[in-house]
Amino acid sequence: MRRVFCVVTASLLLLAWAGASCGGKKEAEAETLNTTTAEVATAVEPEPLPAETVALDGRELTEKKCTVCHTLDRVQKKKADLEGWKSTVNRMIGKGAQLDAREAEAAAEYLTAEYGK
Ligand code: HEC
Numbered sequence: 485m486r487r488v489f490c491v492v493t494a495s496l497l498l499l500a501w502a503g504a505s506c507g508g509k510k511e512a513e514a515e516t517l518n519t520t521t522a523e524v525a526t527a528v529e530p531e532p533l534p535a536e537t538v539a540l541d542g543r544e545l546t547e548k549k550c551t552v553c554h555t556l557d558r559v560q561k562k563k564a565d566l567e568g569w570k571s572t573v574n575r576m577i578g579k580g581a582q583l584d585a586r587e588a589e590a591a592a593e594y595l596t597a598e599y600g601k
Pocket residue numbers: 546549550551552553554558559562572573576579580581582583591595
């Protein structure tokens with residue numbers, strides 16, 4: 485009850501006076517801080533996961549990156565083992581396919597699983 489009285493007094497009377505008499509000012513300050521922190525927390529969007537932690541989807545990559553110059557037909561007609569697909573993907577990169585090393589690996593693995601020997 486005394487605490488409630490203090491808080492009420494603090495909000496009704498001068499904060500400085502309340503602070504001196506029963507520590508109400510500190511409480512009021514803490515409250516302000518909490519509100520600010522909570523507002524900041526809700527305002528900040530969750531960061532998207534860094535690319536390295538997201539598993540690459542070989543099928544999606546193949547459908548997206550390997551249909552720029554020709555249809556998927558060309559891809560589907562081929563059968564090769566992992567080494568074969570790796571070298572094909574690298575050859576396509578040489579022609580201008582936009583895949584980084586990780587994407588090339590994921591695409592080659594998917595292609596081997598789907599169109600392996
Ligand atoms: C920058 C354009 C380009 C992109 C992107 C591209 N290709 Fe090709 N691809 C070609 C051309 C041009 C040919 C035909 C000439 C040749 O075979 O060298 C071809 C032929 C092929 C062939 C048939 C020849 C062979 O080696 O068996 C396959 C399979 C193939 N591409 C797979 C892929 C895959 C898989 C991807 C995605 C990783 C891809 N391509 C992306 C240009 C491209």
